[in-house]
Amino acid sequence: MTAVLFDFSGTLFRVESTESWLRAVLRETGVALPEHELVQAARALEAAGALPGGAAPVELPTDLAGVWAVRDESAELHRAAYTGLSRRVRLPDPALHDALYERHMSPAAWSPYPDAAEVLRSLRERGIGVGVVSNIGWDLRPVFREYGLDAWVDAYALSYEHGVQKPDPRLFSVACEALDVDPRQVLMVGDSRAADGGAAALGCRVHFVDHLPVARRPDALRPVLDLVV
Known part of the structure; x- marks a missing residue:
């Protein structure tokens, strides 16, 4: 060879665990979330497959199937696929979905x-x-x-x-x-x-x-x- x-x-x-991912973003953005709600949200994000490098979606939404299939062919498609999955989960601030995506690109993740x-x-x-x-x-x-x-x-x-x-x-x-x-x-x-x-x-x-x-x-x-x- x-x-x-x-x-x-x-x-x-x-990549870090889904819970670590969410905790880091909440800490960085100063958004507070009760512990039981944080754990529930992390589980929901993991089931959704929202963390790049993490678990695959348990169930892929039909409207995201097309972009999911080619998500790695461009930066725009990749962001659209993963933030689309993240937004299936209700979070206290809609801006957190983009913050989560940005976090996974950090070396700290x-x-x-x-x-x-x-x-x-x-x-x-x-x-x-x-x-x-x-x-x-x-x-x-x-x-x-x-x-x-x-x-x-x-x-x-x-x-x-x-x-x-x-x-x-x-x-x-x-x-x-x-x-x-x-x-x-x-x-x-x-x-x-x-x-x-x-x-x-x-x-x-x-x-x-x-x-x-x-x-x-x-x-x-x-x-x-x-x-x-």
């Missing part, structure tokens, strides 16, 4: 998996190219910079910047071209068989990890180092 491509959410980083830095650094030391291929509607590079992981990433292929989302092979091809590598000598690491598995169409080898909370997945990325030998 000459390069490894990584997914972002659920692979290298994990994300935590790297415990072994992410070690694995990325080790790959770089071996001369293996590293790329990040993500279905996303905003620039995640500041998150990598905040946690010092950007030093180990050579290229980013973000869906909203190219108007195409995984599993479309074109997004993986963008990353391979940026790294100047043959896809047949590339390993794709992700948590979604439906999305990340699309790399196989180019001839990439694919390895999956579980999308678990950070504390419950301390070393799932380390096997990658054995796969590139």
